[in-house]
Amino acid sequence: MSSTGIDRYTGAPLSDFEHVLQCVAVIFMTRIGEMVMLRWFGAGLPELLGRRATLTNLSLYRMVIALAINAWEPRLNVVKVVAAGNTADGLRLGELNFTILCEYRPKALTGDLTVEGGLRKIGLTAANDNTGIRLRVLAA
Numbered sequence: 001m002s003s004t005g006i007d008r009y010t011g012a013p014l015s016d017f018e019h020v021l022q023c024v025a026v027i028f029m030t031r032i033g034e035m036v037m038l039r040w041f042g043a044g045l046p047e048l049l050g051r052r053a054t055l056t057n058l059s060l061y062r063m064v065i066a067l068a069i070n071a072w073e074p075r076l077n078v079v080k081v082v083a084a085g086n087t088a089d090g091l092r093l094g095e096l097n098f099t100i101l102c103e104y105r106p107k108a109l110t111g112d113l114t115v116e117g118g119l120r121k122i123g124l125t126a127a128n129d130n131t132g133i134r135l136r137v138l139a140a
Contacts, residue, residue, distance in 0.1 A: 025137040027072045043068030053091045058083050074108040095127040
């Protein structure tokens with residue numbers, strides 16, 4: 001077992017890739033400057049939500065996603081970020097879907113960058129609704 005933690009919503013134990021997914025969700029949900037002792041931590045996704053879905057902005061989203069994972073989560077190596085599964089109605093309502101293809105390196109925190117299991121898919125749904133910003137990270 002490479003990493004363990006506790007589910008922040010249920011208190012159930014998490015291990016391996018599920019723990020990494022929760023860490024990625026924390027990175028994406030944290031606004032830059034929000035953490036007092038680590039002001040540069042986060043992804044900047046909450047600041048981008050609500051902008052029009054133009055090709056330039058979609059490229060900006062993809063870049064921010066890849067940079068945040070590569071900067072803050074050494075157990076993942078981003079290979080590709082694709083804006084996939086978006087519909088016209090979803091975009092009109094402010095919902096964006098991304099698929100992140102990455103290599104899982106379970107022992108990267110100890111310096112071992114060996115990839116386990118080939119490419120993994122992570123699904124990211126970002127939305128700005130009446131209750132605020134909503135991000136959902138799932139293994140695809």
